Amino acid sequence: MTMLQVSDLTFKIGSTQILNGVDFTIEAGETVGIIGPNGSGKTTLFNCLSGFHIPSGGAIVYQDKSITKMKPYRRAELGIGRVFQNFAVFKEMTVSENIVTALESRMSPWKTFFPWSKQNKINKQKALEYLKEVGLEEKAEDKAGSLSGGQMRLLEIIRTLAFGAELFLLDEPTAGVSPKMKEDVANLIKLLMKEGKTIIVIEHDINFIHKFCKRIIVLDVGRVVLDDTPENIRTSPVLQEVYFGNGKAANG
Ligand SMILES: Nc1ncnc2c1ncn2[C@@H]1O[C@H](COP(=O)(O)OP(=O)(O)OP(=O)(O)O)[C@@H](O)[C@H]1O
Ligand SMILES: [Mg+2]
Structure with missing residues (x-):
């Protein structure tokens, strides 16, 4: 195709x-x-x-x-x-939040409206899985702005993947x-x-x-x-x- x-x-x-x-x-x-x-x-x-x-x-x-x-x-x-x-990563967000927002952008806002919702838990889990793929899971709770240039590149690419590209x-x-x-x-x-x-x-x-x-x-x-x-x-x-x-x- x-x-x-x-x-x-x-x-x-x-x-x-x-x-x-x-x-x-x-x-x-x-x-x-x-x-x-x-x-x-x-x-x-x-x-x-x-x-x-x-x-x-x-x-x-x-x-x-x-x-x-x-x-x-x-x-x-x-x-x-x-x-x-x-x-172009969101430097003030944590590494994990960068991925979570990309995942959320693909679903109805209602699914993640309540912080305790099941979907929020799933998204957090998924974000960690994405981060594991590139060895950034330990940085999940750090501000994205604290990453090295190379790590930001990796984050940016997996965020694009999470967004559904x-x-x-x-x-x-x-x-x-x-x-x-x-x-x-x-x-x-x-x-x-x-x-x-x-x-x-x-x-x-x-x-x-x-x-x-x-x-x-x-x-x-x-x-x-x-x-x-x-x-x-x-x-x-x-x-x-x-x-x-x-x-x-x-x-x-
Ligand atoms: N906004 C702009 N206004 C005027 N000229 C521009 C603008 N953007 C790009 N150019 C010109 O267009 C040409 C191509 O630029 P472009 O950034 O696409 O090149 P590139 O192949 O990506 O280069 P590099 O390898 O340096 O990243 C250059 O001559 C550049 O000066
Ligand atoms: Mg260029």
Whole structure:
């Protein structure tokens, strides 16, 4: 089944063309990496997919529905989960509450209205199970703001899972994360894959995405210049050109 189809997507800010006709299709259950130099339009593409930007042209179809102009919260309800390049956890809430609120957002408010309700107990239990998956159960009652950068990344991703996402848009999930934590993020992505989720991950480190992506899309100046296996991408002269061509310095 096709999960996402992006056709001739363009995006302009003022007179600056940022996306120049992006085309690709993602099948359900695929894990696809997106790489490209700084400023090539990767985050902008995610902004268009999640609804923070309305494209200037082209179309986005998600599970057979046109979502090109749909509001962000409606896309989230349909299962598009965005994890930001900068942290977005609720820092003043506890780690556990971060997950509980995501679970609650999927149910009628009446179910969790009374603090002693059965549903509240179930949600708390579930939150702990999610936290166990990423080794954060001991931090459950700590403020989320006290977590390390890497731990916040993990929390953000499992919160998106608890919210019910089917398509995960991960924007540089390992940026500024320690090598050990990078391994944890990789394991979490593998867990999402095992659960049959569809994942698009923006990443500068091709060695990192190589671990779990069978397909990589390379963006340059707002268009897809390569869409192939990691092996073919690595040895492609186009990749050399994108990163080292025109006397430009290498990025990432
Ligand atoms: N709100 C904005 N106003 C003006 N220009 C913008 C805006 N957002 C992005 N741009 C420009 O669009 C281009 C693409 O930016 P984008 O953030 O999508 O790149 P990126 O590939 O995610 O880069 P990075 O690897 O650094 O995260 C850049 O030239 C950027 O300066
Ligand atoms: Mg970016």
